[in-house]
Structures are given as C-alpha cells and as structure tokens.
Amino acid sequence: MKYIILLGDGMADEQLAGLGGKTPLQFASTPNMDFVASYGEIGVAGTVPAGFPPGSDVANLSVMGYDPRLYYTGRSPLEAVSMGVELDSDDVAFRCNLVTLSDEERYEDKTMVDYSADEITTAESGKIIEEVKARLESAQLKFYPGFGFRHLLVWKGGPPDGELTPPHDISGRVIGPYLPKGQIGEILLNLMRESAGFLPGHQVNAARTGKGLRPANAIWFWGMGKRPRMPKFYDRYRLNGSIISAVDLIKGIGICAGFNVVEVEGVTGTVNTNADGKVQAALDELGKGRDLVYLHVEAPDAASHRGELDTKIKAIEMVDRMLGRLLHELDIYDSYKIMVLPDHPTPLATMTHASSPVPFAIYSKGQNKKTNRTYDELTASKGLVIKAGHELMDYFVLGKTGGF
Ligand SMILES: O=C(O)[C@@H](CO)OP(=O)(O)O
Numbered sequence: 546m547k548y549i550i551l552l553g554d555g556m557a558d559e560q561l562a563g564l565g566g567k568t569p570l571q572f573a574s575t576p577n578m579d580f581v582a583s584y585g586e587i588g589v590a591g592t593v594p595a596g597f598p599p600g601s602d603v604a605n606l607s608v609m610g611y612d613p614r615l616y617y618t619g620r621s622p623l624e625a626v627s628m629g630v631e632l633d634s635d636d637v638a639f640r641c642n643l644v645t646l647s648d649e650e651r652y653e654d655k656t657m658v659d660y661s662a663d664e665i666t667t668a669e670s671g672k673i674i675e676e677v678k679a680r681l682e683s684a685q686l687k688f689y690p691g692f693g694f695r696h697l698l699v700w701k702g703g704p705p706d707g708e709l710t711p712p713h714d715i716s717g718r719v720i721g722p723y724l725p726k727g728q729i730g731e732i733l734l735n736l737m738r739e740s741a742g743f744l745p746g747h748q749v750n751a752a753r754t755g756k757g758l759r760p761a762n763a764i765w766f767w768g769m770g771k772r773p774r775m776p777k778f779y780d781r782y783r784l785n786g787s788i789i790s791a792v793d794l795i796k797g798i799g800i801c802a803g804f805n806v807v808e809v810e811g812v813t814g815t816v817n818t819n820a821d822g823k824v825q826a827a828l829d830e831l832g833k834g835r836d837l838v839y840l841h842v843e844a845p846d847a848a849s850h851r852g853e854l855d856t857k858i859k860a861i862e863m864v865d866r867m868l869g870r871l872l873h874e875l876d877i878y879d880s881y882k883i884m885v886l887p888d889h890p891t892p893l894a895t896m897t898h899a900s901s902p903v904p905f906a907i908y909s910k911g912q913n914k915k916t917n918r919t920y921d922e923l924t925a926s927k928g929l930v931i932k933a934g935h936e937l938m939d940y941f942v943l944g945k946t947g948g949f
Contacts, residue, residue: 547881548784548837548942549827549871552608553864554601555846555891557903557922563854569845569893570904570921573861577869578885578906578920585908587920588929590937592889592903599898600711601846602768604888605798609839610782610938611775619770623797625697627806630689632772637703639733640768641677641688641696643670643761644712646720652738653721655763660712660850661694662761664815669749670694673761676747681736691793693814698766704728709767713850714897725766733766740764777803782837782942787830789823790841799839805830814843816860824867828874837942842867849891857893875910882909884941885920902930907941 556570564572592607593599594614602620603613621638632638645659662670667690674690682688689697707729715723725733741763744750750760778786788799791812799806809826811819820842827838842864848856868885875881886905889898904925918924931937939945 546836547831547875547878549831549875549881549883550608550837550839550941551864551868551871551883551885552605552839552841553845553861553885553887554841554843555849555889555898556861556864556887557890557901558849558857559890559892559894561854561893568922569854569857569861571919571923573858573865575861575865575920577865577872579918580872581868581883581885581906581908582918582920582924583916584912584914585906586929587904587906587918587925587927588931589902589904589925590886590931590934592934593900594933599889599900600768601888601898602794602798604898604903604934605795605841607934608886608888608937609798609802610778610935611802612933612935616773616775618773620768620794621697622770622773623801624691624695624768624793625689625699625797626773626800627793627797628689628691628697630697630699632699633701634772635702637700637705637769637771639698639700639709639766641674641698642712642765642767643673643694643696644763644765645759645761646741646763652741653724654719655741656717656719657712657715657723657765658717659759660716660765661847663753663759664813664847665694665753665761667692669753670696670761672749673744673747676743677740677764680743681739686732686736692791694761695793696764700729703769707733707769709733709769711767711897712765716850716852716896729769737764737766773801775801779803782938784836784942785834786837786839787827787835788839788841789826789830791818791843792841795839795841804839805835815847816844816856816863818842818844820863820867821870824870827871831875831878840867845887846891849893850896852893852896854893872908878910880910882907882941890922902926903934905937
C-alpha cells in the first residue's frame with residue numbers, strides 16, 4: 546500500500562461576499578478534490594489543540610500524527626533542524642524574518658508593511674543576512690541564513706520565555722504594541738531596532754526599490770523555542786516516509802519524524818513554485834520503495850497572508866492539478882490511499898491563521914462513488930469529526946483513531 550498526503554497550507558477559509566457567499570475552496574475549480582470527496586471519506590479534524598497558537602508548526606505536527614501537547618517546543622527549532630543547525634539543550638532558537646517596515650522616524654511608530662519583504666528571494670536575503678551577521682552577531686547570538694525571508698537566530702543559553710508576535714499577524718498595523726516583551730525583550734528589541742537603522746541603505750534594497758519591489762529594511766524575531774524531541778514515525782506505523790516542501794519548518798518536522806527530505810529545484814513557497822517537479826519527486830520516492838509521501842504546498846497560505854484572493858484561488862487550483870496527476874499516476878499501484886487537506890484555515894478576511902477544524906478527504910484506490918459532493922469546508926463538516934487532529938494519521942493509515 547502506498548500513502549500520499551497532499552497538504553495545501555492554509556487552503557481552508559470562510560464564506561466571502563466577493564465570491565457570492567462561497568469559500569475559496571467552493572469557488573475554485575477543483576474536479577480532483579471533488580472526485581476524492583465523492584468517492585472517498587470526508588470529515589473535519591481539529592489540528593490546533595485549545596490554548597495553542599494556530600501555526601503551521603502546531604498544525605502540521607498534528608497532521609503528521611504527533612500530539613502538539615506532547616511534542617511542540619516552538620517553531621524555529623524545527624526550522625533549525627532542517628537547516629542543519631545543532632541546538633544544545635540550553636539554546637533558544639528564534640525565527641528571524643526579513644520584513645518591510647514603513648518610513649516613520651520613530652521605530653515604535655512604524656507599520657508592518659510586509660512580513661515577507663515582498664517575498665524576497667533566497668539569493669538576495671542571503672546577502673542581507675551577511676550584513677546582519679557582520680553588525681549584530683556576538684558570541685551568544687548567532688545568525689544563520691535560511692529560505693526566502695525566513696532566517697534563524699540562535700541564542701546560546703538563551704532565556705526561557707518571552708512574548709513575541711508573528712509579523713504575518715500584524716500586517717498593516719503599527720508595530721509599537723507588538724514589540725518583544727518578557728526577559729528577552731530588551732536585547733531582541735535592540736537588535737531589531739538597530740537593523741532598521743542600517744538595512745534600508747543595503748545595496749540589495751537599492752536594487753529592489755529600483756525594480757519597484759519592497760525593501761527588506763528590518764529584521765523581526767518570533768517563533769522561539771528549544772530543541773525538539775519526537776519519536777520516529779516508523780516506530781508507530783512501520784512506514785518509511787518522505788517529505789517534500791519549500792519551507793524549512795515542514796522539512797524539519799520531517800527530519801525529526803525520520804523522513805527522507807527531498808529537495809526539488811525551483812520551489813518558491815508561492816504560486817510560482819515548481820508544482821510539477823514536486824509531484825514528480827513524490828512519485829519518484831514511491832517508485833524507489835518509500836511507503837508514504839507528505840507533499841506540502843505553501844502557496845495558498847502565502848496568498849492568504851497577503852490578502853490576495855485571486856492568487857489563493859490559483860493556488861488551490863494548482864493543488865488540485867497536482868492531485869489530478871497523482872491520482873492518474875498512482876494507478877500503477879495495486880493499492881494506494883491519498884488524503885488532501887490543509888493544516889489550518891488562513892482566512893483572507895483576517896490574513897492570518899485560524900484554529901477551526903480543517904476539512905479532509907481520503908480516497909483509497911477502487912472505492913466506488915458514494916455521492917456527488919464537493920471538497921470544501923461546509924460539506925466536510927457533515928462528515929467524520931476527528932477532534933484531536935493527531936488522531937487523523939491513525940485513521941488514515943490504520944483505519945482507527947489514536948495517535949502518538
Ligand atoms: O513561514 C512563515 O513565516 C509563515 C508565513 O509565511 O508560514 P506559515 O503561515 O505557513 O506558518
């Protein structure tokens with residue numbers, strides 16, 4: 546039996562007046578998702594336990610079968626694993642975004658214009674992080690370049706707590722009320738403030754503004770946490786997994802779970818990604834004998850955070866085409882199971898994640914058509930309800946709920 550999980554990050558949404566009261570999933574053309582819903586099982590799963598932030602870290606841990614209440618130690622440490630940065634037990638990792646802030650003189654008065662510095666490329670951001678390292682690094686505080694706007698700060702023997710805000714949660718807001726608090730506040734705030742002094746003049750930014758792109762004119766810390774510890778996926782399910790994603794977070798979860806991480810050229814984390822290359826890589830992994838592939842697509846979430854409805858619909862339709870090719874090519878196997886779902890909703894109305902349960906649809910080769918139904922939030926809510934999202938993997942693989 547082969548297993549594929551196709552995850553459209555942040556695909557789920559709410560009914561929108563601009564779409565005649567439909568959700569983006571209802572509005573988009575998704576014949577392949579509708580096929581899976583019509584022939585297979587549908588339902589909803591609560592991937593974000595009460596009291597947890599509705600992040601892709603928490604939600605993807607759940608989808609992978611790991612109860613976040615037991616295994617969540619923060620987002621950045623998972624990214625550090627993927628970046629090959631070893632954390633000691635007393636190190637604290639922080640996500641270091643490159644962001645665009647508005648031009649007000651006083652730092653506190655600036656607005657979070659773009660949490661992604663206009664989706665800055667890895668090549669450009671690498672040069673900016675070099676400058677950040679040269680100016681701000683110390684024996685205790687180490688910077689590491691990552692993917693696109695996503696980078697890493699490791700604080701050796703860092704403090705145990707602090708209050709940090711994800712920059713994608715405050716798009717368009719004045720940053721003053723959201724600056725770091727707690728034991729970490731002063732030191733991190735000084736680094737962020739200093740970066741806003743020297744980054745606007747960086748040559749990469751001069752080139753970007755010349756092209757009409759927003760500059761990466763500041764750094765912003767969030768997503769702190771300590772070294773993760775997770776049991777291997779194989780130990781529970783006796784399945785060898787591979788994981789495919791543009792982003793370090795998902796690859797890091799995969800590494801912790803003992804999955805093979807497959808790098809695909811041309812992935813961007815946006816709607817312009819190499820979708821075909823990702824599908825081909827998934828099929829190749831199964832062809833080489835892997836049992837399960839976790840195929841993650843960031844694009845619907847990126848479009849939602851940017852408040853771009855058309856791009857979100859395009860991203861959902863791209864995920865549907867990926868599903869179509871998978872369904873077609875998986876036919877060479879005697880048996881397979883495929884599940885399509887998001888990790889969490891990212892409603893366009895708020896431009897950030899929500900905690901509500903996500904719709905899933907599962908098809909096993911050879912299932913007969915049950916009914917004509919579509920894959921969307923409302924239809925799925927009439928199906929199976931899996932309250933603890935980490936039990937969904939048991940349902941998918943073992944046919945019963947449970948979990949690590
Ligand atoms: O990586 C990130 O910074 C965020 C926003 O792009 O991703 P996600 O919303 O999937 O957590």
